[in-house]
Amino acid sequence: MSPDQDDRLEGDGHPPPGSLILEAILENERNRRYLGQRLDAAGDRVDTDLLGDIVRHGPILEALLEEPLDRREIEARLDVSRATSHRYTQWLAEQDFVEKIDGRFQLTWHGAVIAEEVLRLEANVRTAHRITPLLDAVCEDHRDFILEPFVGATVTVAEPDNPYKPAERFVALVDESDTFRGFNTTHMAPLVLGEFHQQVFEKTDTEIIYLPHIVENFVETCPERAREAIDSGHLALRTRDDLPYGLALFDERVGIGGYEETTGFMQVFVDTDSPIACEWGERVYASVRADSDPLDAMDLTQ
Secondary structure, three states: OOOOHHHHOOOOOOOOOOOHHHHHHHHHHHHHHHHHHHHHHHOOOOOHHHHHHHHHOHHHHHHHHHOOEOHHHHHHHHOOOHHHHHHHHHHHHHOOOEEEEOOEEEEOHHHHHHHHHHHHHHHHHHHHHHOHHHHHHHOOOOOOOOOHHHOOOEEEEOEOOEOOHHHHHHHHHHHOOOEEEEEEOOOOOOOOOHHHHHHHHHHOEEEEEEOHHHHHHHHHHOHHHHHHHHHOOOEEEEEOOOOOOEEEEOOOOEEEEEEOOOOOOEEEEEEEOOHHHHHHHHHHHHHHHHOOEEEOOOHHHO
8 A cells, every 4th residue: 555654643643733724724624613702701802893894895805905005996996986986995994994095995913914805705605505405414532623724625426317426526536546545434435436446446455444344345346356455555445433424535635525314315515625624635545544453364254
């Protein structure tokens, strides 16, 4: 199996700390449910009307984040009247979000930070809406799921006339990769999609973590080919008694699958090549792998 998965683990078998960016995102995620308590303790909550006004002024904050603009440029950029642009800039100045220099409105440092946070809020809300099927499928078990790295992700949802669409997207990505690692609560792909099993047994260097009974079902589909692939080091199977959802690591992408509980069909597959998302996926996989057990060809004969 290549690359050696154990190289990514520390002495205790768990993944090492991630990059500073990933660690900061994870820390924010861990703390987000306590932000209200912390704000209450500080005794200085932001007025909800002010929060609403900030969001409503998001378009002009975004425009000024790109570059300073004069009044006519603001009117043209936002397609608003002179009276409206005056109202916008007056409000921003009252909040100390802008200053006027040489006839142009420029964000203050304070204003630039606010503008970036408004954009981050919009991006996360949009992402949450786009991947709602995934959040519905995994959020109860996956409280550390982070939205920001999946802002530009590809979201593939099962459709009435094509219930295998997410699985087909997954199989296509496996076909494009030289290596594949992942874990799942059920089969990575329906048995009717034989392309995946051909890749696993013949082409792609693969490591999969399954629930014990899923491993048995998986091997029963092609017992001899599975044992040959395991003996050659081309396929590695591991088991774990509890898995939260489906995670897939390709050469340059990470994907997450959400499944319908009763049928086990993949309802949604979300994938991205975002470096932070890929690093997050590596970290999650290494953590799950550290608590899993390896199987070899002898185990499959017992």
